[in-house]
Amino acid sequence: MLRSKTNRFVIVLGRQSDPRFLCAIPAGFPYLCSFWLRYIPPSYNGRFLLSADIAFAFGSIPASVEGRRVIPSEVTYVNVGDGGLRTAMQGRGGSAPIEGHPTPRRLRHMEALVRFFSDGLILDPFLGSGTTAVAAKKLGRHFLGFEISPEYCKIAEERIALVEAQPNLFEKKAEQLVLSR
Numbered sequence: 001m002l003r004s005k006t007n008r009f010v011i012v013l014g015r016q017s018d019p020r021f022l023c024a025i026p027a028g029f030p031y032l033c034s035f036w037l038r039y040i041p042p043s044y045n046g047r048f049l050l051s052a053d054i055a056f057a058f059g060s061i062p063a064s065v066e067g068r069r070v071i072p073s074e075v076t077y078v079n080v081g082d083g084g085l086r087t088a089m090q091g092r093g094g095s096a097p098i099e100g101h102p103t104p105r106r107l108r109h110m111e112a113l114v115r116f117f118s119d120g121l122i123l124d125p126f127l128g129s130g131t132t133a134v135a136a137k138k139l140g141r142h143f144l145g146f147e148i149s150p151e152y153c154k155i156a157e158e159r160i161a162l163v164e165a166q167p168n169l170f171e172k173k174a175e176q177l178v179l180s181r
């Protein structure tokens with residue numbers, strides 16, 4: 001069912017990750033483009049300078065609509081706030097400072113991916129602290145997420161609740177379901 005309803009995949013990898021992971025993408029999803037998700041400032045992991053993640057998009061070309069006429073090649077994180085959470089740069093890998101999760105992604109990055117590549121329902125199978133869900137909520141998209149850790153599910157649910165408590169921040173109401181396995 002999921003396969004027949006899916007029209008696009010976006011895979012986010014650290015810039016030092018092996019892109020051969022991408023061979024798992026079904027052949028029916030043609031390569032679309034990449035986004036450079038830059039961190040400011042970068043951090044280190046061994047000998048690697050972690051300055052960015054790379055998002056690889058596959059599937060159908062998104063419709064050109066108001067607010068997404070031209071798909072950018074880079075999204076630079078700027079310190080504009082994170083759904084009411086702390087905004088100081090800290091944590092590992094240049095990721096956002098979300099208490100209780102080791103590798104949360106930047107909300108600004110996930111917002112850009114949601115804006116440019118989603119039309120209907122978004123599925124994040126590795127929800128973590130719920131950054132994709134928060135971005136989906138803020139942009140009025142429907143959302144489904146899976147997270148194996150009940151503690152991380154709780155963090156995600158709390159972040160989603162924070163966005164819901166600020167209804168003026170998003171255009172339309174979206175639904176979400178956070179599942180723990």
Ligand SMILES: C[S@@+](CC[C@H](N)C(=O)[O-])C[C@H]1O[C@@H](n2cnc3c(N)ncnc32)[C@H](O)[C@@H]1O
Pocket residue numbers: 101103104105106125126127128129130131132146147148149152181
């Ligand atoms: C890199 S983190 C995701 C971070 C997330 N984008 C955020 O901003 O917080 C990957 C997450 O996948 C979860 N995970 C790992 N294996 C899983 C599985 N089989 N099913 C569901 N979640 C899984 C981990 O617990 C972890 O929270």
